[in-house]
Amino acid sequence: NAGVMQNPRHLVRRRGQEARLRCSPMKGHSHVYWYRQLPEEGLKFMVYLQKENIIDESGMPKERFSAEFPKEGPSILRIQQVVRGDSAAYFCASSPDQAGQGNYGYTFGSGTRLTVV
Amino acid sequence: DAKTTQPPSMDCAEGRAANLPCNHSTISGNEYVYWYRQIHSQGPQYIIHGLKNNETNEMASLIITEDRKSSTLILPHATLRDTAVYYCIVRVVAAGNKLTFGGGTRVLVKP
Numbered sequence: 062n063a064g065v066m067q068n069p070r071h072l073v074r075r076r077g078q079e080a081r082l083r084c085s086p087m088k089g090h091s092h093v094y095w096y097r098q099l100p101e102e103g104l105k106f107m108v109y110l111q112k113e114n115i116i117d118e119s120g121m122p123k124e125r126f127s128a129e130f131p132k133e134g135p136s137i138l139r140i141q142q143v144v145r146g147d148s149a150a151y152f153c154a155s156s157p158d159q160a161g162q163g164n165y166g167y168t169f170g171s172g173t174r175l176t177v178v
Numbered sequence: 179d180a181k182t183t184q185p186p187s188m189d190c191a192e193g194r195a196a197n198l199p200c201n202h203s204t205i206s207g208n209e210y211v212y213w214y215r216q217i218h219s220q221g222p223q224y225i226i227h228g229l230k231n232n233e234t235n236e237m238a239s240l241i242i243t244e245d246r247k248s249s250t251l252i253l254p255h256a257t258l259r260d261t262a263v264y265y266c267i268v269r270v271v272a273a274g275n276k277l278t279f280g281g282g283t284r285v286l287v288k289p
Binding site: 065094096103104105106109117150152154167168169170171172174 | 216219220221222223224276277278279280281282
């Protein structure tokens with residue numbers, strides 16, 4: 062049973078380009094969460110999605126950032142017109158439909174390291 | 179979710195037990211205590227969780243005080259590979275309830 066798959070592992074973009082980060086949740090998981098970790102800082106929640114719906118985007122920057130989780134395919138975090146301050150590690154996590162007692166909670170992917178030059 | 183307080187850093191000798199404290203004095207009755215760790219540049223890894231009883235798995239033990247206002251994660255025989263940032267999180271277990279990470283404890287296991 063494959064874990065949460067993120068790609069690419071490393072992404073280099075020039076200022077002004079677009080970055081697209083992909084996340085495939087674990088099999089059977091329909092909840093996807095994106096987190097950002099700036100260098101030497103903690104993990105900050107960005108957005109929570111279920112299939113085709115954004116449930117909580119309270120941590121998303123107001124501009125240039127968007128996320129989707131289509132019916133088919135991976136979740137995508139899209140950053141338009143990247144700036145140097147977007148350089149960070151972006152982690153995706155997934156969780157199952159039913160929480161219940163004993164639920165492990167989240168399973169995280171290995172992250173995408175975005176470098177803006 | 180209730181707030182947690184952890185020491186920012188601690189050292190531990192290889193082969194010895196590492197005891198990581200966490201205060202969560204405002205925890206609610208339906209909130210679980212979760213522990214994750216993040217080894218340098220990797221995604222956070224689940225360690226253990228509990229409600230009120232002590233828990234043990236192959237990685238660690240979790241001791242929760244009777245009043246549930248604090249807990250301790252115990253790594254019984256720390257290895258160099260246990261060097262990581264350890265996060266204590268309290269949360270209601272519900273579908274879609276997000277994890278909120280604090281600063282965690284940076285644990286350095288020394289030879």
